[in-house]
Amino acid sequence: MDLSARQRRSLTAICDTFAPGADGVPSASALGVPDAIAEALDLNPRATERKQFGLALAAFDSKPMTAAGGGGWNRFSDLPQDKREAVLRSYADSRLMPKRGLFHGLRRAALIHYYGLPARDGGASPVWGAIDYPGPLGKNPDAPPKALTPAEPQAQMECDVVVVGSGAGGGTVAGVLAAKGLDVIVVEAGGYYDDEDFDGGELDGLRRFYLNGGGMATDDGNIALAAGAVLGGGTVVNYTTSFPTPDYVRKEWATHGVPDFDGQAYETATQAVMERLGVNAEHSAANPKDAILERGMRELGFHVEPIIRNVGPACDQGIDCGRCGFGCRRGAKRSVTKTWLQDAFEAGARILVRTKVDTVIVEAGAARGISCTTADGRSVRINARGVVSAAGALHSPALLKRSGLENRNIGQHLRLHPVTVVQGWFDEEVRPWEGTMQARYSDEHANLDGDGYGVKYESGPLNPSLLLPFLPWQSATQHFEYMAAAKFSAACGIIVRDRGEGEVKVGRDGQPVVREQLAEVDRGHLRTGIEGAARILEAAGAQRIFGSSAKLVEYRPGQSGSLASFMAESDAVGYENGQVALGSFHIMGSARMGGSPVNAACNPDGETWEVRNLWVCDGSSFPTAPGVNPMISIESIAHMNAQKIAARLG
Ligand SMILES: Cc1cc2nc3c(=O)[nH]c(=O)nc-3n(C[C@H](O)[C@H](O)[C@H](O)COP(=O)(O)OP(=O)(O)OC[C@H]3O[C@@H](n4cnc5c(N)ncnc54)[C@H](O)[C@@H]3O)c2cc1C
Structure with missing residues (x-):
């Protein structure tokens, strides 16, 4: 985005206030942060x-x-650091x-770029x-060549089933x-990256592999x-934690008019999914950050267990x-x-990448294909x-709405599993960016109201880009001191099973x-989780404990x-939103399955109530x-509904 002189002056002053540099460490602007943000x-x-951001x-x-x-009757950029x-x-x-929200957006952008950009010459x-x-x-010099070959898009193509998106849901259905x-033709908006493309770089990784370059947020x-x-x-980017749906959740989902969930x-x-993904308990070595959490949980007598993961023997559970x-x-x-995509490819499926689906073509009440743009x-x-x-x-609810579907549940009932973090500093070196991404969890407070709602405690791979959104910024000096101590810190993540609902609207x-606004009950659970996480870290011997x-x-x-x-x-x-730093890694429920079009976008087979032969199979499907x-x-869900799709189109 081209910035005017005024916007540039403003952005430069903001970035340099968050990160002015000192003692040989460059300021944000010296490192090129404002330009990188504009890009x-x-x-x-x-x-x-x-445009709004520019204004x-x-x-x-x-x-x-x-x-x-x-700051008085002055320009922000004219003020000294302490006033700014x-x-x-x-x-x-x-x-x-x-x-x-503006503060959090600016803070995330300035600091993720500050700690993510290489030197101006491209070096460390x-x-x-x-x-x-x-x-x-x-890069890994021994990485094997890519196993899949994407197909070349043609102006007109034909198939039995076209799958829009190739993630957890789409990949499984296609396979x-x-x-x-x-x-089958799979159409994916993103690119195809594999072992040979990955180098553990954060900023580049966010830009290439994450939605909106990692900059997506609530409005x-x-x-x-x-x-x-x-x-x-x-x-491709997730942390490989592989929990099956708990029985009490399956029963709850069945009460939404989808008895198969409990059958x-x-x-x-x-x-079939656990088997195909090779989910196992042999790759859950407790690295220092998880060993700390386990120590605290055991000290308190809390529930704690290893996390099962979908990784193979090549997982080093270490630096990589x-x-x-x-x-x-x-x-x-x-x-x-x-x-699953490998299975699909071997069975003859064609895979289009860097191609965005614009609309579903609907004729006489049935889906007849899609139109997309490379x-x-x-x-x-x-x-x-x-x-x-x-x-x-x-994007599923957005696609359905763009295609003319009107069921009022499309885009409603959004769930985010809001996450926050409490951190502790320890005497021992933790290096929280190394080791198994998530190795231990606790369900000590997973059932706070007697019906399965509460919080889960998990750790996470605390690279700067994941740490920064949750690290409080009180002043540049305080913040830099806390970043410099990050190698001694362990974090306890709090994941709220949200009862409240957000919404995906379509611009x-x-x-x-x-x-999304956290419901009161969810804020209460979040608070319980923050207290529980602080107790865990204190019991583990933390010297200093701070929240988000x-x-x-x-x-x-x-x-x-x-x-x-x-x-x-x-x-x-x-x-409330913004009073505590929140993130979501689990986006769900926005075109849910259910027994009636009055409260669900899709029927118990995952087919939209309005358009025949149009199914939704992804995180949107959760009741x-x-x-x-x-x-x-x-x-x-994708695997189960794929049986029904095959039976229909057989
Ligand atoms: C950093 C991170 C860590 C996570 N860790 C875990 C974990 O450890 N365990 C776990 O269970 N879950 C984890 N999750 C969550 C889990 O990965 C997601 O819930 C899951 O991948 C969502 O699956 P999906 O099919 O709904 O969508 P996605 O997997 O998001 O796939 C949707 C795909 O559709 C594509 N697309 C969107 N719009 C269009 C369009 N118009 N045309 C074509 N293609 C389009 C997107 O590019 C995307 O590739 C994590 C998520 C993240 C981001």
């Missing part, structure tokens, strides 16, 4: 959002805005949600040296249907939304594993690219007897727009403050949040 803005497909930037440096932020920091803090503390960033982070690992002899900017956008979708069909599907969120360069992750602007029409929308829980441009509140809230067990003061201060900041990491559930 990254182009990865947002929404012109209106780019906000231009206004930010105006005298009235600076005065409103407590105070203005930024006024945004973080604001009672107005959009101001908090001096910032990595200053925090003792090794930077990208580099099952092609193995049953149906002629108020307060909840960062992470989703994969490559061949294989989220399964043999779903059981068989889950078994920690970077797997940017693709596994050892080929150990059993993503759908390595499994990255170089060519139009493609694919005629088919059936269409499966598996574009993920943001005039056809793009998804996400609205918009203000720095912390205590030093036995030295200053206490769990009680920590919770009182967290409560004072609050748990409610599962409370566990969703990949296995998504693939199980």
Whole structure:
């Protein structure tokens, strides 16, 4: 995005306030952060959002805005560092949600680029040296060549079933249907990347493999939304935690008018998925960050268990594993690219990449194919007897609405499993960016109300790009000090099984727009999780414990403050959007299955109530949040519904 002189001055001042550099460490602008952000803005497909951001930037440096932020009648860029920091803090503390959202958006953008960019000459960033982070690992010289060959899009194509999106849902459907002899075409908007392309680089990884270059968020900017956008979708970048759907969730889902969830069909599907993904318990070595969590959980007498994972013997559970969120360069992750899409390809399915589906073609109430556009602007029409929308829980509802479907449940009932983090500093070196991505979990507080709703505790691969969105920024000095101590920190992630619902609306441009406000009950559970996580870290021996509140809230067990003061201060900041940093890695429920068109977008077979031979098979299909990491559930639903699709189109 081209910035005006005023916007550039504003962005430069903001970036340098977040990261002014010192003692030989360059400032954000010296590293090229404002230019990199301007470039990254182009990865947002929404012109209106780019324009709004541009307007906000231009206004930010105006005298009235600076005065409103407590900086007097001055331009923000003319203020000294301490005054600029105070203005930024006024945004973080604001009672107005959009101001908090702007703060979080700017903070994420400035700091993820600051800690992610290489040096200007392309070499190692001096910032990595200053925090003792090794930077990208580099490519694997022994990586095998790619196993799949994408097909060349033609102006007109024909098949039995066209699958839109190739992630957990789409990949599975394609594999099952092609193995049953149906002629399948998979259309994926993202590119095809495999072992030979992965180098553990964060910024480049976000840009190439994540939706909107990793910059997707709710429309108020307060909840960062992470989703994969490559061949294989989220399964290429996810953390390989492989929980099947819990029985109590299956029973709850069955009450939504889909009895199969509690029956043999779903059981068989889950078994097939677990087997094809090679889910096993042999790759859950507790690295330092997970050993710390386990220590704390055991000390408290909490439930704790190893996490089962879909990886093969090549998983090193070490340095490489920690970077797997940017693709596994050892080929150990059993993503759908390595499994179901491989099956589909071997059975003759054609796979189109870098091709976006615009609409489903509907004639006489039935799906007849799709129209799509290649990255170089060519139009493609694919005629088919059936269409499966598996574009993920943001883009599937958008596709259905763009195609004229009107069921009011499309885009409703969105669940996000909102995540926040509590961190602790330890005497021992943890290097939380190394080792098994997630090796231990606890369900100690998974059932807070007696009906299976609560929080799950898990760790995560804390590379700077994952750490930064949750690390409080009170001042540049404080923040840099905390980044420099990151190698001594372990984090306890809190995943809320959300009862409240968000919404995916569709802009005039056809793009998804996400609205989500945490329901009161979910905020209560989040609070319980924050307290539980602090207790775990304290029991594990943390020297200093801090949360992800918009203000720095912390205590030093036995030295200053206490769990009680920590919770009182967290409560004072609050748990509304933006008062605590939130992210989502699990986007679900926005075109759900159910027994009636009154409360569901799709019928118990996953077919839309409105259009025959149009199915949805992805995270959108969930009747409610599962409370566990969703990949296995998504693939199980896709596997189960694929049997029904095959029976229809056989
Ligand atoms: C960083 C991260 C870590 C995670 N860790 C775990 C974990 O450890 N365990 C777990 O169970 N889950 C995990 N998840 C969640 C899990 O990976 C996702 O829930 C799952 O991949 C979603 O599957 P899906 O089929 O709904 O969509 P996706 O896998 O997101 O696939 C949708 C695909 O559709 C494509 N698409 C979108 N629009 C179009 C269009 N118009 N035309 C063509 N293609 C389109 C997208 O590019 C994308 O590739 C993680 C997710 C992330 C982002």
